[in-house]
Amino acid sequence: MSHEDIAVIGGGIVGLAIAYGLRQKGLPVTLYDGGPGDFRASRGNFGLTWVQGKGLGCPEYSEMSRRSSLRWQGFAQQLQRDSGIDCGFRRPGGLNLCLDPADLDRAESTMQAINRVNPQLNFQRWDAQRLRRRLPAISDRAAGAIFSPHDGHANPLNTLRALARAFQLSGGRQAYNTPVREIARHGSGFILHTARGEQRAARVVLAAGLDNVRLGRQVGLPIPIEPVRGQILVTERLPAFLPYPTNVARQTLEGSVLIGDSQEHAGFSTATRPEVLSRIARRAITLLPRLAESRIVRAWGALRIMTPDGLPVYAASTSHPGAYAVTCHSGVTLAALHSALLPDWIDGGVLHSLLEVFNVQRFTLSSPAAVNR
Numbered sequence: 001m002s003h004e005d006i007a008v009i010g011g012g013i014v015g016l017a018i019a020y021g022l023r024q025k026g027l028p029v030t031l032y033d034g035g036p037g038d039f040r041a042s043r044g045n046f047g048l049t050w051v052q053g054k055g056l057g058c059p060e061y062s063e064m065s066r067r068s069s070l071r072w073q074g075f076a077q078q079l080q081r082d083s084g085i086d087c088g089f090r091r092p093g094g095l096n097l098c099l100d101p102a103d104l105d106r107a108e109s110t111m112q113a114i115n116r117v118n119p120q121l122n123f124q125r126w127d128a129q130r131l132r133r134r135l136p137a138i139s140d141r142a143a144g145a146i147f148s149p150h151d152g153h154a155n156p157l158n159t160l161r162a163l164a165r166a167f168q169l170s171g172g173r174q175a176y177n178t179p180v181r182e183i184a185r186h187g188s189g190f191i192l193h194t195a196r197g198e199q200r201a202a203r204v205v206l207a208a209g210l211d212n213v214r215l216g217r218q219v220g221l222p223i224p225i226e227p228v229r230g231q232i233l234v235t236e237r238l239p240a241f242l243p244y245p246t247n248v249a250r251q252t253l254e255g256s257v258l259i260g261d262s263q264e265h266a267g268f269s270t271a272t273r274p275e276v277l278s279r280i281a282r283r284a285i286t287l288l289p290r291l292a293e294s295r296i297v298r299a300w301g302a303l304r305i306m307t308p309d310g311l312p313v314y315a316a317s318t319s320h321p322g323a324y325a326v327t328c329h330s331g332v333t334l335a336a337l338h339s340a341l342l343p344d345w346i347d348g349g350v351l352h353s354l355l356e357v358f359n360v361q362r363f364t365l366s367s368p369a370a371v372n373r
């Protein structure tokens with residue numbers, strides 16, 4: 001590795017989206033990724049590119065999610081050209097399915113509040129009748145849904161593979177199985193102490209998921225994140241019946257249905273728990289009764305990377321100029337935006353004004369309730 005290189009630490013969707021964007025600008029990049037025992041949200045997520053409900057109290061978050069959703073189509077097409085891999089992105093609009101009329105009213109009020117400060121964010125309230133016309137598989141117990149045209153979904157594993165391949169084919173260097181243990185200042189750059197020896201870098205980008213807490217401390221970037229576990233069930237392949245991604249289930253292009261919207265503070269454990277799995281399965285079956293006939297073929301737990309306010313972090317170190325950190329809990333949704341906007345910043349430019357509020361100083365000033373989870 002040349003000491004002019006930018007080191008991106010973390011080969012999940014956040015690190016890869018940034019590394020790919022940096023290579024598109026022609027910058028020299030080495031991507032370091034960890035070992036098999038690491039937590040990897042990018043390999044265990046639900047695959048939604050989701051905008052509705054995000055950004056209550058933070059219009060910048062709703063707007064950046066909306067802009068990323070708009071960019072996703074072009075991002076997926078470019079990735080397919082560069083890697084030959086289809087990310088499986090579709091944006092038919094998404095449904096927040098509600099069983100209870102009070103939940104539907106609450107969801108609508110939330111969207112109205114977000115829309116008042118960000119009128120670009122469109123949505124419709126679908127009552128039970130309209131929902132049934134658009135989604136015949138819905139249970140007649142459902143109260144209705146909020147439809148948002150900005151929502152979509154992608155195959156997260158294909159997206160990860162496409163990014164890794166496109167990065168490699170563009171001349172990016174990959175150091176897999178090479179966890180970075182320590183980062184130290186070296187002249188105007190850095191020395192990385194890795195599991196495979198020392199490497200130099202002109203700049204470092206921390207995109208190591210939950211390990212950003214440890215690495216951030218080493219470069220003057222205190223990032224308060226905690227793991228929040230989600231559990232997911234996958235059915236066998238079924239004939240197409242769910243044309244929209246929803247908050248409780250989505251059907252892949254291949255026919256499997258992913259089910260799951262659980263959130264647990266369970267420390268650093270990715271274990272599955274039968275009571276949680278049966279709760280999410282029951283809810284999905286109540287809303288989409290034909291799921292009762294399907295067989296579950298897989299289940300897993302994975303850890304979200306969550307800040308106290310549920311919002312991302314884009315931080316540049318003042319004590320260690322040239323060190324950057326990026327953390328977020330909607331890395332699939334934001335991948336298209338990250339790839340487009342973050343490389344200029346890391347290349348010495350200014351952070352896009354929409355992202356300025358997501359600094360680390362906000363955690364020392366106040367700690368608002370987590371509303372964006």
Ligand SMILES: Cc1cc2nc3c(=O)[nH]c(=O)nc-3n(C[C@H](O)[C@H](O)[C@H](O)COP(=O)(O)OP(=O)(O)OC[C@H]3O[C@@H](n4cnc5c(N)ncnc54)[C@H](O)[C@@H]3O)c2cc1C
Pocket residue numbers: 009010011012013014015016032033034035038039040041042043044045046047048049050178179180181207208209210211215229230231232301302303304305327328329330331332333334
């Ligand atoms: C159950 C669940 C459902 C989700 N659903 C969605 C969804 O529908 N839509 C959405 O947008 N988001 C969703 N997310 C969130 C999304 O998955 C994450 O925001 C995203 O994957 C975070 O990516 P990351 O690259 O920051 O972290 P990770 O994917 O965790 O990757 C971190 C990488 O860093 C590497 N690493 C760690 N330490 C080191 C080190 N010291 N040196 C080198 N490498 C290191 C690891 O090996 C790993 O590859 C979900 C998450 C979960 C858990």
